[in-house]
Amino acid sequence: MQVGKYQVHSLVTGDYALDGGAMFGVIPKPVWERNNPADSRNRVTLMTRSLLLLSDSRKILIDTGMGGNWDERSLDRYQVNNIPDPLTSFGITAADITDVLLTHLHFDHTGGSTIIENGKLIPAYPNARYYVQRNNFRWAHNPTERDKGSYIKEYFEPLAREGVLIPIDDDVDMLDDEIEVIQFNGHTYGQQLFRIFDDTVNVFFGSDLFPFSEHINLPTIMSYDLQPLITLQEKKEILPRIMEQEWILHFYHDPFHAGAKIEKTEKGFKVKEFIDDI
Ligand SMILES: [Zn+2]
Incomplete structure (x- = not known):
């Protein structure tokens, strides 16, 4: 889909599995397993759906998936499946990417x-x-006992060592006037989400604020979140904007849908229509 000067594509880099209870927080299993059947170890499938923004001068990738650096034990625990060279279907290679x-x-x-x-x-x-984000860069180097399993330093320290990992602040206009950066602190500290927009189209990269379409529902918050009530507040603030301006909400982890437009009901917000051709 064209948004301003960018061709925007949802790009699946692979899938893996996590505990279903942790993904859906306080939502009971009989509810979440209707759409997300658990395997024998109570895991549900998650996609890693990056976003690719292509213009003449820039090739931008948002989030990079699980990658291939996993030992046997982790491969078994997370059931990692990577799609080999997903960029080739867009006629580019890793060397063409200018910004991650x-x-x-x-x-x-x-x-x-x-x-x-x-x-x-x-x-x-x-x-x-x-x-x-600088806040996340700092936190990732010194997480707590509760979340340190999610930050594997080997995966980002080589970038910092090479001088290619740039910590930024959310008010920095680091790319151009078609990408808004918004910072969130419920899931972890300094999660940055992106709105790619022109006069008519808005695509919002939901990442771990809205990993699955089910997380549009206000009480559906992952158990991984460090500050679930902050996540709740952040969802309550951004969802009216997403609905009123008819943004396409992109789901990084949803196993079935790349994105959706949303609507409001008496009970809260829900999917109005799924948008899969992003
Ligand atoms: Zn996360």
């Missing part, structure tokens, strides 16, 4: 940022600069 926008440094959003070469982790996009 990382919503935050959790392993399922940044694992694909590096590759192994000669036993060493190096940037997977050799000509790109990577951007993350």
Whole structure:
């Protein structure tokens, strides 16, 4: 889909599995498993759906998926499936990417940022600069016991060492006037989400604020979130804007749908129509 000067594409880099209870928080299993059947280990399937923005001068990738640097134990735990070279279907290679926008440094959003070469982790996009919020960059280096399993330093420290991981502040207009950066702090500290927009179309990258379409529902909040009541507040603030301006909400993890437009009901917000051809 065309948004301003960008061709915008949803790009599936792979899928993996996480505990269904953790994905849906306080929502009871009989409710969430209607759409998301759990496997024998209570896991549900998650996609990693990046967003690719292509213009003449820039090739931008938002989030990089799980990547291939997983040992046998983790492969079994997370059931990681990576799609080989997903960029080739758009006629480009990793070397063409100019900017990588990382919503935050959790392993399922940044694992694909590096590759192994000669036993060493190096940037997977050799000509790109990577951007993350300074708040998240700081937090990722010193997480708590509760969330340190989500931050694997080996996946972002090589970028920092090479000088290509740039910490930014949310008021920085670092790309251009068609990409708005908004910072959220409920899921983790300094998660940055992006709105790509022109006069008629808005695409909002929901990342871990709206991982599945089900998370439009206000009480559906992942157990991973550090500050679930802040997540609730953040959803209450952004959802009216998404609805009124008819943004396309993009789902990074939804196993079935790339995006949706939403509507309001007496009970809250829900999907108005799914948009799969992003
Ligand atoms: Zn996350």
